[in-house]
Amino acid sequence: MAIEITLLGTGSPIPDPHRAGPATLVRTGGQTLLVDCGRGVLQRAAAVDVGANNLDALLLTHLHSDHITDLGDVIITRWVTTFDAQAAPLPIIGPPGTAEVVRATLEAFGFDIGYRIAHHDDLTEPPPLEVHEYTEGPVWDREPVRITAAPTDHRPVEPTLGFRVDCEGTAVVLAGDTVPCAGLDDLSAGADALVHTVIREDLVNQIPMQRFKDICDYHSSVQQAAATAARAGVGTLILTHYVPAIAPGQEEQWRQLAATEFDGRIELGDDLHRVQVG
Template sequence: MIEITLLGTGSPIPDPNRAGPSTLVRAGGQVFLVDCGRGVLQRAAAVGVGASGLSALLLTHLHSDHIAELGDLLITRWITTFTPDPAPLPIIGPPGTAETVDAMLKAFSHDIGYRLAHHDDLNAPPAIEVHEYTEGQVWDRDGVSIRVAPTDHRPVAPTIGFRIESGGASAVLAGDTVPCASLDELAAGAGALVHTVIRKDIVANIPQQRLQDICDYHSSVEQAAATAARAGADILVMTHYVPALVPGQEEQWRTLAASEFGGRIELGDDLHRVEVQP
């Protein structure tokens, strides 16, 4: 079984009820964090996961709302890992990830220096291991395999989606993208497709060009559902709702998705959990 928890279902606009985009995936005894939007560590703590318990951080792309808590994650993992000579945290993302991580560590260089000076058992900066990919297999450990493929979020490029497989179960994390053949191929036959969604019917009528612009590089609810249908996925898990999913409007979103996808549709608040069976 693969367990998916929507840690953060929000957007770049701060929301008191929704953390930034981030999804927790548990598979084969391993724990993967996909993207790290604002508030992710608080949400992870609510399901009993700390930064030191992560097997790897997977980044779909480098938009600010998807990496807002990167610095906090790196430092928190460092200061809450008490084993001597801890293994580096694997960070897997598209090209540009290493530069971003290096810049984040530089931004926290004063903090790192203070802690090294104060704690005798901290004798090295945070241990990080960055791997950059645009396609292919990126992980194969203890019965869990992960591969990536390009997605289309231009002008944000490159961007990638992740397919996690364990014990016959599979889940695909699409990130921000419009429909594209490479995502269709990555998601083919998946047990679950976790896809970001926007209500283009609402956003297109907002009298702010900057907000209307997001329609051209995100999938609508219907487009995400159509991707799930083409891929033959069993479950569509919607997240990263724009505008925010308002209590009482769940059926509106579900109906839009059901117009294109006949499988199981999951949506909800932060901490919504979905089990994916083999």
């Protein structure tokens, strides 16, 4: 069965008028999965006719701010736009620490939640959620979709996860932020596609501030992501979370860097770039 990948947000922690924060939509087997929820995620999702109340699960690769900026928006918007009193809680799947972040988010929105319960007779409880923390192994099994997590390496951010989505013979891996590591290699082996965040080390190292240069030691370069895809034997490499943002007209330059290590299909682009696998 085909898996559809939509790069909802391809930006970085630096606000960009043309790119939302990191977020990827996965649709397969009649299920809609959101991986990370950077700034602007619901606006981008609306552009492909997906609302917060359409999500079957939210998967978090790690708890860096740019990957969870709009967590509160996803939670509250899903709550106020779900009109079925019997609707299932939103599953939120992430690394250890996720439950504490969700608890703190609900506390931060405590006044808002109270106002809405007081004003709407059909809202009687806070947003219904199910939070699950994992470091590796199976995290989702709802036919025909299975999801497996594995540890990646984004230290000192720890733990961090990659996710593999399998659906009736097709598999896509979403790496999150990481340097090359055995966990991601094992997770990606034999998959049809790898969605990988990337930086351009050659460009980042030209920035005079050390704080920017620091990011090179815990992200994969374009070439490193491509080498991971090649080791795994995937057919398609999908690049996202570009640092710095791809300048107009430079797409082929990024593609050629990846092609030095990977001879398969290479996909990259602006927000809402869509790729079908399988």
